[in-house]
Amino acid sequence: MRHSAETIADRVVDGLFIQESTGENMHVPVKGIRGWISPFADSYANRVITTDTHCRSETIQAVMGFFSQRSAGVTWVVRQNEISSGLPQMLMEMGFKPGRYHKVAGMFLQTDTVRHTPDSEVYIRNVTPDDEEALLETIIAATKMSSIEHQRYLFRHGAAPGNSVRHLSYLAYVAGVSHPVGYGKSAYFSDHQTVMLNGAGVIEAFRCRGVYAQLLQHRMQAAIECGRKDFIIQSARDSSFPTCVRFGFQEVCEMEFYQWSPESAST
Numbered sequence: 001m002r003h004s005a006e007t008i009a010d011r012v013v014d015g016l017f018i019q020e021s022t023g024e025n026m027h028v029p030v031k032g033i034r035g036w037i038s039p040f041a042d043s044y045a046n047r048v049i050t051t052d053t054h055c056r057s058e059t060i061q062a063v064m065g066f067f068s069q070r071s072a073g074v075t076w077v078v079r080q081n082e083i084s085s086g087l088p089q090m091l092m093e094m095g096f097k098p099g100r101y102h103k104v105a106g107m108f109l110q111t112d113t114v115r116h117t118p119d120s121e122v123y124i125r126n127v128t129p130d131d132e133e134a135l136l137e138t139i140i141a142a143t144k145m146s147s148i149e150h151q152r153y154l155f156r157h158g159a160a161p162g163n164s165v166r167h168l169s170y171l172a173y174v175a176g177v178s179h180p181v182g183y184g185k186s187a188y189f190s191d192h193q194t195v196m197l198n199g200a201g202v203i204e205a206f207r208c209r210g211v212y213a214q215l216l217q218h219r220m221q222a223a224i225e226c227g228r229k230d231f232i233i234q235s236a237r238d239s240s241f242p243t244c245v246r247f248g249f250q251e252v253c254e255m256e257f258y259q260w261s262p263e264s265a266s267t
Contacts, residue, residue: 013049121210
């Protein structure tokens with residue numbers, strides 16, 4: 001089935017908000033805003049995006065006030081049309097700063113085959129419930145931007161019965177090393193056949209050894225074997241983007257992430 005670029009771009013953005021109804025997350029009650037606040041105060045744990053055509057400074061102030069009252073930070077996702085209309089400048093004038101993964105490409109690939117390049121030095125395996133701590137520790141070591149408590153919250157609620165999105169996780173190993181050196185995640189949607197490759201990382205000491213590429217192709221192959229062939233990914237331009245292009249992914253939209261917290265506003 002062929003999809004319009006607009007439909008694919010919408011799915012890419014929607015994929016960033018699959019945590020809206022996770023666990024104890026609460027929707028942000030600001031008109032013209034979609035997003036959530038979680039039990040965690042860090043900016044990366046909470047996310048918003050505009051639903052109105054034009055975002056006004058009053059809306060930004062309302063969002064900041066909502067999170068400030070709860071002593072929590074927030075990440076604001078800026079879509080492609082909003083980048084050119086000046087929303088990033090407005091956010092920064094009001095105290096937001098570019099996120100760690102600032103410039104992100106929404107990418108899409110439709111395929112029923114994946115270029116498989118075996119690597120005897122890299123081994124990927126599915127995560128089982130017994131691997132929870134190993135997975136969480138690997139995520140923290142690879143990203144250095146999250147707390148293990150937040151990752152545990154996501155892992156346990158993502159595996160909860162009745163979740164409309166099926167989450168699968170993987171661990172990567174290299175020859176001669178007993179502990180995992182990387183991780184990858186996939187999200188299978190129940191209302192369409194798209195699979196989102198929603199996060200992967202490699203511990204710094206083991207990068208540039210083909211581990212990320214193996215994680216990418218392993219997750220895609222697993223999805224294809226389940227009958228899926230539509231893939232989306234949000235790829236950071238300064239890290240995974242070249243590898244995704246090499247695998248055939250095409251950019252369908254661009255986004256920018258901006259972060260704010262009450263602490264940063266007071267410094």
